[in-house]
Amino acid sequence: MQAIATQGLTRTFGSVTALSQLSVEMPSGVVGLVGANGAGKSTLIKILLGLLAPTSGTATILGLDCLTDGLKIRELVGYMPESECLPPDVSATEFLVHMGRMSGLPTDVSRERTADTLRHVGLYEERYRPIGGYSTGMKQRVKLAQALVHDPKLVLLDEPTNGLDPAGRDEMLGLIQRISTDFGISVVVTSHLLGELERISDHLVVIEAGVLQRSTSTAAATTMSSVVLVEVTERAVEVIARLTASGAKVVAAETAQTFAVEVADERVLDDIRGAVADLDVGLIRMQRRRHHLAEMFQAREEATHG
Numbered sequence: 001m002q003a004i005a006t007q008g009l010t011r012t013f014g015s016v017t018a019l020s021q022l023s024v025e026m027p028s029g030v031v032g033l034v035g036a037n038g039a040g041k042s043t044l045i046k047i048l049l050g051l052l053a054p055t056s057g058t059a060t061i062l063g064l065d066c067l068t069d070g071l072k073i074r075e076l077v078g079y080m081p082e083s084e085c086l087p088p089d090v091s092a093t094e095f096l097v098h099m100g101r102m103s104g105l106p107t108d109v110s111r112e113r114t115a116d117t118l119r120h121v122g123l124y125e126e127r128y129r130p131i132g133g134y135s136t137g138m139k140q141r142v143k144l145a146q147a148l149v150h151d152p153k154l155v156l157l158d159e160p161t162n163g164l165d166p167a168g169r170d171e172m173l174g175l176i177q178r179i180s181t182d183f184g185i186s187v188v189v190t191s192h193l194l195g196e197l198e199r200i201s202d203h204l205v206v207i208e209a210g211v212l213q214r215s216t217s218t219a220a221a222t223t224m225s226s227v228v229l230v231e232v233t234e235r236a237v238e239v240i241a242r243l244t245a246s247g248a249k250v251v252a253a254e255t256a257q258t259f260a261v262e263v264a265d266e267r268v269l270d271d272i273r274g275a276v277a278d279l280d281v282g283l284i285r286m287q288r289r290r291h292h293l294a295e296m297f298q299a300r301e302e303a304t305h306g
């Protein structure tokens, strides 16, 4: 059984289409859900939890229908929201015991699970301090802990590395990986950074503007190709200059606003998104090609001279 399956899932908000005909299957293990801001990741998570109804289409999680089995889903699934949602004036222990009881655990079991979970996320020493005095990294770990306290089968983590410095990101990514390897809990984790999810995910799902771009095992994704074709709305020359300056190999492609970048390292994908965001230009597509850069050069040479 797939951990998650959607069929023709669509959700609109007025004139905005957040998800468009999304049909995807996600296996158990760690699944990375990647997309730029506004791609529809949070909308998909809320539909999977039964918090938001789709406009059309169907979705199941752990074999349960997201539209009708909301209560059962919240018992078996943990959720770490993207937004700040922690009460400042209670301790991590008080908050987690409460969250455990809300999910149906008896008080003594909830206390035990709270201690274990806070130890797992590295907050055991600080567990009686009010959350308001915690650092951003500690707050993110409380959010992660409350998703785990009721011993779910699967957790949905929305942008867990948001706002963290590089060391904090690494620590959080390590914790997430261990949720799956040490406890056998499946994880779906979202980020706008493909590079960081590639490190910890068994499977990757990429969505852009509510449309599925790719769903593939990480192993297949990293050996599939070494070139990504990029199309921007304008100022491709400036985007290329920036990427070249940061060491990427870039060649122009079919149209003035399209170019290809060699993917020697997955981090180049984040560099592309970063350059596009910094220059405030629109990203129309980022598409993996089965060609090596050298082959593309060759094809262009032949087209020009042949």
Ligand SMILES: Nc1ncnc2c1ncn2[C@@H]1O[C@H](COP(=O)(O)OP(=O)(O)OP(=O)(O)O)[C@@H](O)[C@H]1O
Pocket (backbone or CB within 6 Å): 013, 016, 017, 018, 035, 036, 037, 038, 039, 040, 041, 042, 043, 044, 082, 159
């Ligand atoms: N309640 C809402 N009302 C109106 N528009 C919404 C609502 N929720 C989401 N949207 C729109 O739907 C699109 C997808 O949003 P969503 O939050 O799912 O994206 P995301 O990939 O999670 O991005 P982010 O990381 O910025 O949250 C966006 O254009 C957003 O503005």
